[in-house]
Amino acid sequence: DDLLKMPMKEIVEDFHCVTGWSVKEVKWEGIPFKLIIDLAKVREGVKWVMFYSLDGYTSIVPYDDVLKENVIIALKMNGDKIPLKHGFPARPIIPHLYGWKSAKWLTEIEFLKEYVDGYWEERGYHERGNVWEEERFKGQGGKHSRRRPLL
Structure with missing residues (x-):
């Protein structure tokens, strides 16, 4: 409930799954990540953000990508x-990143100077996961099926 009292921002964005499906124009409301960064007093040298989920799932994202x-x-x-x-x-x-980067049931956020694999990254998925670059797998040696139309 405390989070709901914080300044909120509304965005309408398409949601993209790495398996090729997308949902068009999902309306999300939440706390701007830049506000989280300010409140956390993130120190110089941070290059990665790790998201932790209630079920033990983790997702790592380049710091530059959360600044948008x-x-x-x-x-x-x-x-x-x-x-x-x-x-x-x-x-x-x-x-702009695939859905696996948007960890469900968020419990913790950690700002890191060094890279550490998250759940799917340990299994060979790309460190960044940019939709428009089709970054699905590490090394980009094996691409997944082409993106399908929006639902």
Whole structure:
């Protein structure tokens, strides 16, 4: 409930899964990630952000990617609290990265100077996961199937 009292930002963005499907124009509301950075008093030299989930899942994201204006810690989806299956109570939304980077059931955020694999990165997925660059796998040696139309 304390998070809901913080300044909120609304974004409407497409959501992209690494397997090739997308959902068009999802409305998210949440705390601008730049505000989280300010509140955490992030120190110089940070290069990575690790997101931790209630179920032990982790996702690592390059620090530069969370500095974009449309990156938030979402608390609402399409006008209501995020449904449990979509990550209640909170999840990062980083629209230009694949969905696996937006860890559901967020419990902790850690700012790192050195890279550490997250859950899917340990299994060969790309360190960044940029949708528009089709960054699915480390080394980009094996690309996944082409993106399918928006749902």
